[in-house]
Amino acid sequence: MTELPTYELYAIKYAHHDRRAPENFIGGDPHETGPMPLDYFVWAIVGKDRVFVLDTGFDADAGKKRGRQHIRDPRDGLNAIGIDPLAVEDVVISHMHYDHIGNHEPFPKARYHLQDSEMAYATGRHMLHDALRHSYEEADVLQMVRRLYAKRLVFHNGMDSLAPGIELHHIGGHTMGLQCVRVWTRKGWMVLAADAAHLYANIERALPFPVVYNIADMLAGHQTLLRLADGDISRVIPGHDPVVMERFPAARVGLDGIVVRLD
Ligand SMILES: [Zn+2]
Numbered sequence: 001m002t003e004l005p006t007y008e009l010y011a012i013k014y015a016h017h018d019r020r021a022p023e024n025f026i027g028g029d030p031h032e033t034g035p036m037p038l039d040y041f042v043w044a045i046v047g048k049d050r051v052f053v054l055d056t057g058f059d060a061d062a063g064k065k066r067g068r069q070h071i072r073d074p075r076d077g078l079n080a081i082g083i084d085p086l087a088v089e090d091v092v093i094s095h096m097h098y099d100h101i102g103n104h105e106p107f108p109k110a111r112y113h114l115q116d117s118e119m120a121y122a123t124g125r126h127m128l129h130d131a132l133r134h135s136y137e138e139a140d141v142l143q144m145v146r147r148l149y150a151k152r153l154v155f156h157n158g159m160d161s162l163a164p165g166i167e168l169h170h171i172g173g174h175t176m177g178l179q180c181v182r183v184w185t186r187k188g189w190m191v192l193a194a195d196a197a198h199l200y201a202n203i204e205r206a207l208p209f210p211v212v213y214n215i216a217d218m219l220a221g222h223q224t225l226l227r228l229a230d231g232d233i234s235r236v237i238p239g240h241d242p243v244v245m246e247r248f249p250a251a252r253v254g255l256d257g258i259v260v261r262l263d
Pocket of ligand 1: 097099100195239240
């Protein structure tokens with residue numbers, strides 16, 4: 001087998017939401033009602049001569065509308081680790097919820113990688129249900145359709161390889177077309193779960209997050225994440241867990257609480 005190149009992995013925190021535990025689980029302990037906040041991230045996958053960005057976050061206006069605390073433009077976090085957003089050529093979209101595809105045109109040179117089933121979901125019959133469209137923004141979805149007509153989308157169907165050492169895996173569950181990214185690093189295979197797991201606790205307690213398209217797929221997805229990380233939960237990076245900022249070291253001096261190095 002040829003040796004795979006390793007990539008560096010970074011999580012950039014750009015927003016925060018103070019909420020309580022019952023908002024994060026279906027079927028949680030009814031006595032557990034204390035604070036359990038969410039953080040919001042974009043992620044960078046940095047190879048020798050190629051950079052991939054996972055998701056684009058949301059902007060200050062979207063944060064205000066949704067009652068989320070917007071902390072910084074995700075591009076500032078990328079700049080802080082030496083990534084020029086204007087030069088990024090590949091952006092992976094985990095799914096099309098507002099907190100993953102906002103900040104319109106932050107990467108003018110990029111093509112966008114997403115699953116067939118996510119575009120079908122966000123532009124199809126299920127969006128007639130308020131409960132399912134709640135986390136989608138019409139303007140964001142239209143922006144993605146514009147990219148389609150500009151031929152800037154790359155569609156994937158199920159598992160696909162983006163480059164040696166970078167794999168996309170369709171997970172579903174949270175949305176119809178949610179995908180995670182598996183990356184070969186110096187620690188071995190790591191998995192950027194995005195919203196295939198909002199929190200480590202969703203995996204550890206085997207409890208689904210309440211924003212869900214298919215609960216069975218979400219629960220199976222937790223197991224898939226673990227399998228893709230060779231059974232090591234410390235190599236799974238959940239999409240919204242503040243613990244990530246504590247568990248991993250700052251990417252550079254002065255970036256505490258802003259960018260952490262995951263690998
Ligand atoms: Zn999310």
